[in-house]
Amino acid sequence: MMPHDYDLLVIGAGSGGTRAARVAAAHGAKVAVAEEYRVGGTCVIRGCVPKKLLVYGAHFAEDLKDARRFGWNVPDCGFDWPTLRDNVLAEVDRINGAYTETLTGHGVEIILQRATVTGPNRVRLADGAEKTADRILIAVGAHPAVPECEGHEHGITSNEAFHLPAIPKRILIAGAGYIANEFAGIFHQLGAHVIIANRTQDILRGYDLQIRDRLLQISMMKGLEFRFDAAFQGIEKGIDGCFTVRMANHEPATVDLVMFATGRVPNTRSLGLENAGVELDAKGAVKVDADNCSTCPSIYAVGDVTNRIQLTPVAIREGQAFADTIYGGKPCRVDYDCVPSSVFSHPPIGAVGMTESEARQKLGSVKVYSSDFRPMKNVLAGRTERALYKMVCDGETDRVVGIHLIGPDAPEIIQAAAICVKAGLTKAQFDATVALHPTMAEELVLLR
Structure with missing residues (x-):
């Protein structure tokens, strides 16, 4: 048999594909990546x-107002x-270049074309x-789902949100997951009136109920x-360029922009x-083993x-595990237990482990500790919004099985907290740790 062109051909140059390609090449494999858009x-x-860069930009709306309470004469x-x-898009260009250089620097061939599979070893x-390649790695990611309703072609998705000519005065966002809530916060802080329309009664399904509330x-x-309970029925574009959205159980809404954030x-x-x-x-995802x-x-x-866990760090871990196992002689598998996540809403959310409801269903005996407080910055700024920290523990062993936060810097704090949950630490071990005062994070060792 003729030798194949490559040891590994990766289809898709996203986070998982680029990590797998780079590591496989570092292990000595001959690797190519086919990407139809951008690395x-x-x-x-x-x-x-x-x-996240838009989230940073949106935060200045409140920060500039708060600065006056801290003595700054901000007009x-x-x-x-x-x-x-344009600054955000320029940063995207820079990172695109950095990813490209990383691949080529490791000897990976980049093929800027769409590739389709024609056989077990051929594209x-x-x-x-x-x-041809000894192995093919599919790392093509996912795309935003768009509801099948009349006039759906008038809506945009998160893909197009970064390229808008202007911020709309009124926007309706369909969906209530993390993408919907993040863009809702961004658009609101940048001056738009935001309507979130969801076909069910819940936001952020999968997160702890108290945090969602x-x-x-x-x-x-x-x-x-x-x-809520607002399933889409249709979108009509008026002669003035505005859009009228018809939905179940609610009066129609007229807005300047409709955005779909209804899954991927x-x-x-x-x-x-x-x-x-x-x-x-059934959802079109590739079935894979461990x-x-x-x-x-x-x-x-x-x-x-x-479609296991749609998070960038998970894709990177999977790409690393694949390359190390197949080409590095270091068999390893990704552990999907206690994967932390965040929602860069306004305020943001951080979470790891079981929610209270999940813990009660799985463990039976559960102890819950919480702290509901006004962050120090909010007090001086004159803002009434409160942070909420919540710890869920196994009632029999005292082991911390979940931590859920909403408040300033919650995503930054949850990363360190996730290490504790992953390690199986107990509430007593949290209590035995001296607080770092004054900080938001100290609440985690003061919970009662």
Whole structure:
């Protein structure tokens, strides 16, 4: 048999694909990455990185007002969206270049074309060329879901939000997950009236109920409008360019922009995976085993395309584990227990481990400790919004099984807290740690 062109051909240059390609090449494999758009993937190009930069920009709306209470003579400030937008996009370009240099610096060949699978060891590029590899790694990620309703073509998704010509005066966001709540906070702070319309009665499904309720309370206090049990029925564009959204159980809403944040769908459509016998689940995700191998022995998958946990750090861990196992002689698997997560809402949320409800269902005996307080900065700034910290413990062993926070810097604090939960520490060990005062994080060792 003729040798294959590559030891490994990765389809998709996002977080998981680039990590797998770089590490495999460092282990001595001949690697190529096929990417139809830009190196960096969703997180770098149209996801968590540019979104977090917008969150930083939006925070200045309140920070500038608060500064007056701290003695700064801050005048009324205007906001220029094109400046923030263009600076964010320039940073995306910089990171795209850095990712590209990292791959090429490790000897990875980058093929800037779409690749589709034509067999267990073969792909076809957009220009018609065919390439072969001992193994193929599918790391194509996912894309925003758009509801099937009349006029859905008038809406945008988070992909387009970074390129808007102007901030709308009125925006309706469909969905109530982390993407919806993050962009709601961004648009609100930048001056838009925000309506969140959700087909169910819940926001942030999967997060602790008390934390969700606190975010809803604060968001409504700030002026965000929520419509629940509001399944989309259609969108009509008026002659004035505005959009009228019809939804169940509510009066129509007229806005300047409609944004869909209704989940994400694995990018497996038209990828040709059926040509290699790769099975997909009901949502179109690649079925893989604990070693990221699909139902075709030569084809693997990592990241959002597998629909396990759609988080960038998880995709990176999966890519690392794949490369170390296959090419590094260091078999390892990703542990999906106690993966921390955050919502960069306004205020932000951090969470790790079981919610109170999950713990009661799984453990039976549960002890819950909490602290409901006004952050020091909010007190002097004259803001009434309160932070909420919550610790969930196994009632029999005292082991901390979940920590849930909402308040300033919650995502920064949850990273260290996640180490404690992952290590199986007890409430007594938290109590035995001296507090660092005055900080927000000290509440974690003072919970009663």
